[in-house]
Amino acid sequence: MKHLPIILFAYLLGSIPIGVLLARLRGKDPRKIGSGNIGATNVMRTAGKTLGIITLFGDILKGLIPTLIAVYLDEPKLFIALVGFTVFLGHLFPVFLKFKGGKGVATGVGVYLAISPPAILISFVFFVIVFIIWKYVSLGSLIGTGMIPVLFYLLKAPPEYIILSLMIALCVFIKHKDNIKRLMAGTENKVRLSKKT
Numbered sequence: 140m141k142h143l144p145i146i147l148f149a150y151l152l153g154s155i156p157i158g159v160l161l162a163r164l165r166g167k168d169p170r171k172i173g174s175g176n177i178g179a180t181n182v183m184r185t186a187g188k189t190l191g192i193i194t195l196f197g198d199i200l201k202g203l204i205p206t207l208i209a210v211y212l213d214e215p216k217l218f219i220a221l222v223g224f225t226v227f228l229g230h231l232f233p234v235f236l237k238f239k240g241g242k243g244v245a246t247g248v249g250v251y252l253a254i255s256p257p258a259i260l261i262s263f264v265f266f267v268i269v270f271i272i273w274k275y276v277s278l279g280s281l282i283g284t285g286m287i288p289v290l291f292y293l294l295k296a297p298p299e300y301i302i303l304s305l306m307i308a309l310c311v312f313i314k315h316k317d318n319i320k321r322l323m324a325g326t327e328n329k330v331r332l333s334k335k336t
Contacts, residue, residue, distance in 0.1 A: 142218060149205035149222045153229020153246060156236050157197035158182040161190045170239075178241040180276045180330065195245055202226050202249025210253055220303040223250035227307055231314065242314040244280045247307045251287060254300055258290040274329040277318035284311045 158177040162169050162185050169177050169185045179198065183191025202223070209222040230246040232238040251259040266283035270276060288304040312319070321327035 142214075145205065145209060145222060146225050149226040150229040151234070152201050152205055153226035154233035154235050154240070155201065156233055156240070157201070158190075158194040158241070159236070161194055161197075162186040165190070170236075174328075176241055177236070179245060183330075198230065198241070198245035199249040199252070201230060202246040203252050204249075206250045206253035216297045216299040219254065220299040223254065223303055224306060226250065227310070231310060242280075243307065243311055244284060247284065247287075247311065250307070251304075255291065255294065255296055258287055258294055258296070261290055262286045270330075275322065275327055276330050277315055277327060278322055281312065281315055281319070284308050 156177055158169055158179065158181070162182050165186045167186045169175070169181045173181045173184045175181070179191045179195035182194040205226050206219065206223045209219040214222075227243050227246050227250060229240075231240045231243050233240040248259055248263075251262075262283040265286050266279040269279040269282050273279075285308055288301055288308055291301045291304050318327060
């Protein structure tokens with residue numbers, strides 16, 4: 140029972156729809172514009188580059204904070220992984236948005252930053268390369284996410300973290316199913332930064 144408050148905190152923090160809250164400052168709702176996603180890319184399209192970037196870092200912090208707390212408290216690896224997955228699920232299925240949330244990439248990045256900065260750094264390099272070449276955030280996100288379990292294995296991460304990364308990757312790929320269809324059909328939108336700030 141002593142772990143329940145951390146789990147609850149992780150889920151509620153993950154549930155905070157940062158992108159929706161920020162877009163409302165400009166009278167916009169990312170759920171009704173563009174891809175309909177509440178993540179940074181669609182907020183950028185909906186409400187401008189500045190709010191999109193703030194959304195990105197806010198969603199990363201959502202994943203980082205509770206996971207880092209569990210790491211700092213020297214909790215068992217299984218519990219740390221559970222906290223990380225709980226905050227990730229909070230973003231995907233937020234109680235504040237009737238359980239209709241985002242795709243979880245940035246929140247997953249925050250989780251990984253807490254448990255393996257080298258893995259997320261290498262993954263980010265892959266993301267950047269893919270994005271520079273093809274200009275698809277979705278493709279870069281999928282490749283970067285898919286690399287994490289491989290990197291955890293190569294870096295000899297605890298098995299609990301490898302399982303966590305596989306579960307997160309599975310969820311991210313499922314959430315990106317429409318993007319994958321558009322990528323295969325050649326109809327996926329490339330990122331065009333808004334002139335709004």
